[in-house]
Every structure is written in C-alpha cells, then in structure tokens.
Amino acid sequence: MFPTLDPLLHSELRLAVMSLLISTEEAEFPYIKEQTGATAGNLSVQLDKLSAAGYIEVEKTFKGKKPCTICRITPTGLHAFEQYVKALKTYLKPR
Amino acid sequence: MEENKHATAELTAERSLEIITQQIEQSRRDVSRRTGQSLFVAGLCTMGMAIVVAAVNLILFENGYGGLGHLLWLLLPAVIWLASRQSNKDHEPAPVSIIGKLVGKTWLTFAIFALGIFIVSTIWNSILVRSTTPDVFMANRIMMGPIVILLMCMAVSITGWILKSGWLVWFGIIAGLLFSTGLYTGIGEGIIAHLGTAKSVVMMQYVSPCISVFLIALIGLMLPGLMLKRNK
Numbered sequence: 554m555f556p557t558l559d560p561l562l563h564s565e566l567r568l569a570v571m572s573l574l575i576s577t578e579e580a581e582f583p584y585i586k587e588q589t590g591a592t593a594g595n596l597s598v599q600l601d602k603l604s605a606a607g608y609i610e611v612e613k614t615f616k617g618k619k620p621c622t623i624c625r626i627t628p629t630g631l632h633a634f635e636q637y638v639k640a641l642k643t644y645l646k647p648r
Numbered sequence: 649m650e651e652n653k654h655a656t657a658e659l660t661a662e663r664s665l666e667i668i669t670q671q672i673e674q675s676r677r678d679v680s681r682r683t684g685q686s687l688f689v690a691g692l693c694t695m696g697m698a699i700v701v702a703a704v705n706l707i708l709f710e711n712g713y714g715g716l717g718h719l720l721w722l723l724l725p726a727v728i729w730l731a732s733r734q735s736n737k738d739h740e741p742a743p744v745s746i747i748g749k750l751v752g753k754t755w756l757t758f759a760i761f762a763l764g765i766f767i768v769s770t771i772w773n774s775i776l777v778r779s780t781t782p783d784v785f786m787a788n789r790i791m792m793g794p795i796v797i798l799l800m801c802m803a804v805s806i807t808g809w810i811l812k813s814g815w816l817v818w819f820g821i822i823a824g825l826l827f828s829t830g831l832y833t834g835i836g837e838g839i840i841a842h843l844g845t846a847k848s849v850v851m852m853q854y855v856s857p858c859i860s861v862f863l864i865a866l867i868g869l870m871l872p873g874l875m876l877k878r879n880k
Contacts, residue, residue, distance in 0.1 A: 563659055565667060572671035577679060577743035584743055588674055638668065644661035 556640040559633055561606050566591050566599045571634050574609060574626040582622035600624060608633055675743055682742035683751055684876025687807070689735050690755065691869030693728045695862050697721065702858035706851065715854055721766065725759050750810045758803035762796045769795075793857035794828040797864065801827065804868035816872050823868065827860040 562568050569589045574580060586596050600622075603609045608630030612623045626634075697720065704717030769790035776785050805820025807813075829835075834853075 558664075563664070565659055565663075568659075568664060568667050569671050572668045573675050573743070576672050576675045577745045578749065580675070580743035584678075588671065588678075641661055641664055645665065 555643055558640050558644075559637045561602065561608065562633060562637045564599070566595065567603055568637075570596075570599060570603065570624070571608065571626065571630065574624060575631070575634055579623050579625045582624070585624060603630070606630075606633075675745075678742040679745040679747055680876050682736075683745075683748045683811070684873045684878075685735060686732055686748070686752070686873070687869050688873030688877060689731050690728050691865045691871075691873055693731050694724065694865035694869060697724050697727065698858040698862035698865065702855045702862075705854040705858070709851055709854060717854070718857075722763070725763075747810060751807055754803050754806045754810070758799050761799050765790075765792055765795050765799075791832060793860075794832040797831060797857065797860050798824050798828040800824075800861070800864055801868070804864065807868075807872070811872065811876070813872060816868065819867055823864055827864065831856060831860060 562571060566589055569591075570585055573585060573588055582593075582596070582600075585591075585600075586593060589596065591599070600609065600611055604611045606629075607627055610625045610627050612625070614621050614623060701717045701720050704720060705715065708716050769792040773785075773789050776788055780788070801820045801824025803820075805817050805824070808816030808818075808820055
C-alpha cells in the first residue's frame with residue numbers, strides 16, 4: 554500500500570517553494586517569485602498556507618525604505634519535506 | 649480570482665521529483681553565482697588596492713616616507729563593501745545560504761585579525777623605533793607583512809574547504825607557507841640585492857607585500873570567484 558503524500562506539499566507551487574528553501578538558509582519573496590514563475594498574489598496565498606502549517610517562517614522587514622519579505626524553512630517543514638520525499642520514493646519504485 | 653497553473657495542474661510522482669530536482673539545482677546555482685560574485689569583487693578590489701599601495705609606496709619612497717602607503721589597506725574593507733553593494737544591485741536576486749555566510753564570516757574574521765595586527769604592530773614598532781637602537785628595533789619589531797599574508801592564505805584555505813575545492817585548500821597552504829616565509833626571511837630582497845642596488849632592496853621591502861597580496865588575491869579570490877560564477 555502506498556503512503557499518503559502530504560497534501561500541503563503535493564502542490565506544484567508549494568513544493569517548488571519548499572524545494573527552493575531546502576538548500577538555502579533564506580530567500581526573499583522576489584527571488585521565490587522569479588524562480589517559481591508564480592504571480593505575486595498566488596505566491597502570497599501559498600506562502601501563507603505553508604506558514605500557517607509551520608513549514609516556513611515568513612519575516613516581513615525593510616531593506617532600506619523598501620518592504621522586504623524573507624522566507625525560511627522551519628525544522629517542522631524540513632521534517633515534512635523529508636517524509637514527503639520518502640513517500641514519493643515508494644511511488645517511483647518499480648513494482 | 650487569480651489562478652495559476654501551479655495550483656491546477658495534476659501532480660504525478662515523476663513531476664514532483666522533477667520540481668524538487670529543478671528547484672534545488674537552480675538555488676544551488678544561484679548560491680554558487682552569488683558567492684562567486686562576492687569572491688570575484690573582493691579579489692578585484694584587493695588586487696587594485698595592492699597596485700595602488702605599491703605605487704603610493706614607490707612615490708613616497710622618493711620623499712622618504714616609503715611605508716606610509718600601507719595605511720591605505722585600512723580603506724580596503726570599505727572599498728570591498730561598496731563594490732559588493734554595487735555589484736549586488738546590478739545582478740538578479742539570490743538566496744542567502746549557509747555556504748555564502750560561512751565564506752563571508754571567514755573573510756570578516758581575517759579582516760578583523762589583519763586590522764588588529766596592523767594597529768598593534770604599528771603602535772609597537774613606532775614605540776620601539778623611538779626608544780631603542782636600530783639593531784634592537786630590527787630584532788624586536790613585529791613584521792606585519794608575513795603575519796597578514798599567512799592569515800590571508802588561511803582564509804583562502806578555509807574558503808577552499810567550505811567550497812569543497814581541493815586545489816584552493818592546497819594553494820592556501822602552500823602559498824601561505826611560501827609567501828610568509830619569503831617575506832619573513834627577506835628572500836625577495838636577497839635576490840634584488842644580488843641584482844640591483846641598496847636602494848632597490850629598500851624599495852622591494854615596501855613593494856614585496858603588495859606583490860604577495862596581489863598574487864594571492866588573483867589565485868585565491870578572483871579565480872575561484874570566476875569559476876563559481878561560471879559554475880565550473
């Protein structure tokens with residue numbers, strides 16, 4: 554029997570965001586937007602969902618006079634991502 | 649309502665894996681590019697400063713103030729900071745990584761140590777030169793050149809460890825030992841003494857640390873920076 558894939562991560566954009574953050578310490582909103590090709594509105598919604606689940610930490614700060622949103626993966630997010638990849642592997646194994 | 653292809657597309661296991669691989673590779677490339685850019689800019693500034701210091705030392709030498717040009721090294725952190733800021737403005741945004749932070753902290757630590765040894769040795773040598781005989785001064789002075797070069801090569805070596813670049817680690821170790829020993833024992837001046845005049849030997853004392861710094865910055869900072877920027 555196949556394990557259930559975390560529904561929060563099993564979405565293209567949320568998975569892309571988590572994969573981006575996994576190998577970096579933190580990333581700014583414009584960078585994530587550029588890399589994922591998402592619209593600002595949709596990305597904001599998905600970041601809020603990940604943040605509400607405790608998978609990422611969103612810090613709103615200022616860079617000079619400009620507002621700046623910084624995202625970081627949390628230990629909970631890291632664990633969830635690891636579990637997701639583990640579960641994903643079972644789907645990909647040849648039967 | 650704002651919709652995006654990401655939210656609606658059906659996600660297969662293969663596609664999930666593809667997304668994960670793509671994003672991780674992309675962010676690693678960006679981290680590598682940003683770290684490379686920083687090293688490249690720092691290397692370029694250091695090389696430029698080495699040329700300026702050597703030129704100023706040579707000009708001032710004619711007026712009897714040979715070593716005074718070394719004071720310009722104090723400006724280097726500010727020059728690198730300004731140049732990095734400008735260069736980051738011109739490039740696309742990149743994520744912050746532990747690799748970039750570690751490399752940055754390594755060079756910051758080097759800068760603090762170099763500045764410390766610069767201040768301590770300047771004060772110590774100034775006191776010594778006024779209160780003792782030339783022989784006592786020569787035997788007890790702090791030679792900051794070899795110490796700073798050794799610290800710089802240590803930073804190069806640690807950068808190599810962080811970036812998993814074997815040749816950079818070895819370059820740091822070998823260059824550190826060769827250049828610091830060379831400066832400490834005055835091998836360069838010895839060679840010049842055989843070839844040139846006493847004046848050229850004294851001139852070499854003011855210029856040789858600049859040549860060492862230039863070469864180390866070229867191979868230890870600019871070259872790895874360029875390689876990282878090109879993701880080689």
